[in-house]
Amino acid sequence: MKRSKWLLLAFTLLLTWTLAACGSNNNDKASNPPSASANASESPSESPSASASDKPDExxxxxxxxxxxxxxxxxxxxxxxxxxxxxxxxxxxxxxxxxxxxxxxxxxxxxxxxxxxxxxxxxxxxxxxxxxxxxxxxxxxxxxxxxxxxxxxxxxxxxxxxxxxxxDKSGPVYNADVLEKYGIAVPTTWDEMMQAAETIKTKSNGEVTAFHIGGADSWPIGQFFDFFATPAFISAADNNASQFLDGTFDWAQFDKLPQMFLDLQTKGYLNKDVLTAKYTDSAKAFAEGKAAFGIYGPYLIDEARKINPNLKGGLMPIPSIAAGDQPTLAGGxxxxxxxxxxxxxxxxxxxxxxxxxxxxxxxxxxxxxxxxxxLKGVTIDAGDLTDDFEQYKDLRVIPYFDRVYLPNGMWDVMCKNGQDLLAGGITVREYSENMKQEYERLRSAQQ
Missing domain, CATH: 3.40.190.10 (Periplasmic binding protein-like II)
Structure with a gap:
């Protein structure tokens, strides 16, 4: 009997303590809501919708x-x-x-x-x-x-x-040490450039190539056509600019440009591995004095200086081709x-x-x-080219040929046909015919 009374008393005390504890927890929840949404109307600044990550500038x-x-x-x-x-x-x-x-x-x-x-x-x-x-x-x-x-x-x-x-104020670049070694002045005409190439080939016994082109990348080949199409067809007083623009150009006349390019190879003025060499190979040859000219922009000099910090490089305008014409720079x-x-x-x-x-x-x-x-108000140290930019500051800057005179899509045509030409897959005439075909197709599609 006494044991039952003690059990009842213990159970009563336990139940009373439990109810008191629950009441205390409920009061805590009421004073500390589980989320800010419970009192968002009272305190908008503390709402997640106003957090820093959701501010317009954040x-x-x-x-x-x-x-x-x-x-x-x-x-x-x-x-x-x-x-x-x-x-x-x-x-x-x-x-x-x-x-x-x-x-x-x-x-x-x-x-x-x-x-x-x-x-x-x-x-x-x-x-x-x-x-x-x-x-x-x-x-x-x-x-x-x-x-x-x-x-x-x-x-x-x-x-x-x-x-x-x-x-862009661009043209071919040259290794100044190579030109000085063989007593060559910077060419201003295509004929002078070919004479320089022959001198380099002869006096170096073929150890120095006049022009190094990374043809495996294709775009350096397109760079040649884009540079020299301007003196061939645009910059001279008697030019074909209007015919390219209105679609009446006689593409038989274009033969002279792929012929000029092919001549570099047949006369031994081009690196023999032109179809497997890459742009980085051009930079290496230029840095090591194994190439005189790069048919690239000034960036080739910067790339080559990683290999030879003492390289002396220079920018030259694109040589003229027609009698009475003057050199130009490509720009845009x-x-x-x-x-x-x-x-x-x-x-x-x-x-x-x-x-x-x-x-x-x-x-x-x-x-x-x-x-x-x-942008104005910005000065840079162009190294060796600082004097070149100053020397040529008043020279004509003509937009890249393909950007003005060819329809969109012709760049790849110039590049890939140039590769085929050097590989013997097509003739000079076929190069021009392929250009004509794609020119007419793309021009018609874009009109």
């Missing part, structure tokens, strides 16, 4: 950024993008530099209207990409665009298509950034472009290309 976004620039120059562009990410942790940059595949990739993206947020226009901002680019005329850096490059990146209505980080866009007009992240994209427009970043890009800056 929204987490990812920018797709794509450039045609490759090699070391692309690394410079990417380094700047990473610096931008450090200053803007809410913006991630997916940077891509696909190299030779860039143009084909962009054609697919244009067809599907799914462009990168930020992309380079490789000389075609107004002609090819105009309908895809946002107008950047209200950006702070616009007033700094250099007068020389302005016509290439703006139109008469005032639209600004891209940020020009540098401006080089390193650019445009913003896709339908980008879902257009504000962030413009912010990235503005970051590249900072003087220190413009200087980095222009220096990597060894080209004049695209």
């Amino acid at each position: 929204k987490q976004v990812t920018l797709n950024v794509t450039t045609n620039i490759n090699d070391q120059q692309a690394k410079v562009l990417e380094e700047i993008a990473r610096a931008f990410e450090q200053e803007n942790p809410n913006i991630k940059v997916e940077f891509s530099a696909p190299g030779a595949e860039y143009e084909n990739i962009m054609k697919v993206k244009m067809a599907s209207n799914s462009m990168p947020d930020v992309f380079s226009t490789h000389g075609w901002s107004k002609i090819r990409y105009a309908d895809y680019l946002a107008d950047l005329k209200d950006e702070a850096w616009v007033g700094q665009i250099d007068d020389a490059i302005k016509p290439a990146v703006t139109d008469e209505a005032g639209k600004v298509y891209v940020l020009p980080m540098d401006q 866009e080089k390193s650019t950034w445009g913003v896709w007009k339908d980008s879902p992240n257009i504000d962030a994209a413009k912010k990235l472009v503005a970051f590249y427009a900072k003087p220190e970043n413009i200087a980095k890009v222009a220096t990597s290309q060894i080209l004049p800056p695209g």
Whole structure:
């Protein structure tokens, strides 16, 4: 009996303690709601909807950024993008530099209207990409665009298509030590260039090649045709510019250009491994004094200096061909950034472009290309080329031939037919016929 009373008393005490504890826990929950949504109406500033990550300028976004620039120059562009990410942790940059595949990739993206947020226009901002680019005329850096490059990146209505980080003023380059060794002055005409090539071949006993072209990459072959089509058909007083534009050009006349190219090979002025050598091989030969001329822009010198820091290189204008004509430089866009007009992240994209427009970043890009800056108020050390840019500052700068006088898509035609020509797969006449066929097909498709 006593044992039952003690059990009943213990059970009663236990039940009383449990109820008291539960009451205490309920009071704690009432004073500390499990989520901010329970009292959002009383304290909006503490709601998740007002957190820092959701503020308009803090929204987490990812920018797709794509450039045609490759090699070391692309690394410079990417380094700047990473610096931008450090200053803007809410913006991630997916940077891509696909190299030779860039143009084909962009054609697919244009067809599907799914462009990168930020992309380079490789000389075609107004002609090819105009309908895809946002107008950047209200950006702070616009007033700094250099007068020389302005016509290439703006139109008469005032639209600004891209940020020009540098401006192309280009022509072949030469190894100054090689020319000095064989007593050769910088050629100003095609005939002088051929005489120089013969001298180098003879005096070096074939150990130094006059022209080194990395034909396995194909685009260096296209560079030859793009450079020398201007003196062959455009720059002289008696020229074919209007015929290329209106479709009446007699393509039999074009034979002289592939014949000039083939002559380099048959006369022994071209590296024997032209069809297997790459651009990097050209840089190596140039650096080691085994090549006199590079049918590239000034960037070849920068690439070669990684191998030979003491290299003395120079820029030369494109030699004239017709009697009475003067040498020229090829010009226009080089390193650019445009913003896709339908980008879902257009504000962030413009912010990235503005970051590249900072003087220190413009200087980095222009220096990597060894080209004049695209914006005023920026100075760079172009090394050996500083004097060249000054010497040729008043020389005619003519846009690259394919950008003005050929329909979109002809670049690959020039490159691949050039490879076939050197391989013996086609004749000079067939080169011109293939050009005519594709010119007419593409021109008709784009009208």
